[in-house]
Amino acid sequence: MIITRKKPFETIEESIKSFKKVFIVGCGTCSTVCQTGGEAQVKEVAEIIGEKCAGYTVVESPCDARILRRDLMPKKAEVDSADAVLALCCGAGAQSAADFTGKIVVPGLDTLFIGKIERIGTFYERCRACTDCVLLDTGGICPYARCAKGLLNGPCGGQVDGKCEVGGYTRDCAWVLAYRALDRHGRLDVFMKYRPPRDRSKTPQEITGRK
Numbered sequence: 001m002i003i004t005r006k007k008p009f010e011t012i013e014e015s016i017k018s019f020k021k022v023f024i025v026g027c028g029t030c031s032t033v034c035q036t037g038g039e040a041q042v043k044e045v046a047e048i049i050g051e052k053c054a055g056y057t058v059v060e061s062p063c064d065a066r067i068l069r070r071d072l073m074p075k076k077a078e079v080d081s082a083d084a085v086l087a088l089c090c091g092a093g094a095q096s097a098a099d100f101t102g103k104i105v106v107p108g109l110d111t112l113f114i115g116k117i118e119r120i121g122t123f124y125e126r127c128r129a130c131t132d133c134v135l136l137d138t139g140g141i142c143p144y145a146r147c148a149k150g151l152l153n154g155p156c157g158g159q160v161d162g163k164c165e166v167g168g169y170t171r172d173c174a175w176v177l178a179y180r181a182l183d184r185h186g187r188l189d190v191f192m193k194y195r196p197p198r199d200r201s202k203t204p205q206e207i208t209g210r211k
């Protein structure tokens, strides 16, 4: 799930002050679960901005251009009357809304990471979309998202009793977690293997062949 956080309302207010009308797009998937861009949050912002609001809708999943089109078409007149779209969704959804409407997009949320939901309001970063997943070699622990230094070969010298020096030994060292997981699975030979640096010569766009 894409984890988002609301921008302070003063920031949004400042961003939309030069527009006469804005149309608000929420997200019925990730941002609804994060309680940052679901129906309640969209209505709350619509109420606060009052007459500046040209209309609003919660798109089932705005990052999916097909669904965005489907959900925005019935709102065409309201969207057309707006100078800008206020996106209460992740950066992908916001760009999808900008592409489709041709309007200036105002991000109402900050996109934080790809995460696991423990419970509402408690999210853990679990993936940084590195394009070359190494979980098989790390006991299912993402070294990019969970090691404070993003090391592919750990643990580093900052590990003490399974805790990471970054942040003052409050969080588990990812590489100790990886060691324990591989040990449980009888795969410590994998732990000892050298993992070469990630090949950053290609961007995700080049890998997928899409813009």
Ligand code: SF4
Residues within 6 Å of the ligand: 126, 127, 128, 129, 130, 131, 132, 133, 134, 135, 142, 143, 144, 145
């Ligand atoms: S290694 Fe980590 S960042 Fe890369 S794809 Fe796997 S989970 Fe995501």
Ligand code: SF4
Residues within 6 Å of the ligand: 146, 147, 148, 149, 150, 151, 154, 155, 156, 157, 158, 159, 160, 163, 164, 165, 166, 172, 173, 174, 175, 176
């Ligand atoms: S102590 Fe562990 S989690 Fe922290 S930076 Fe070193 S290897 Fe990474």
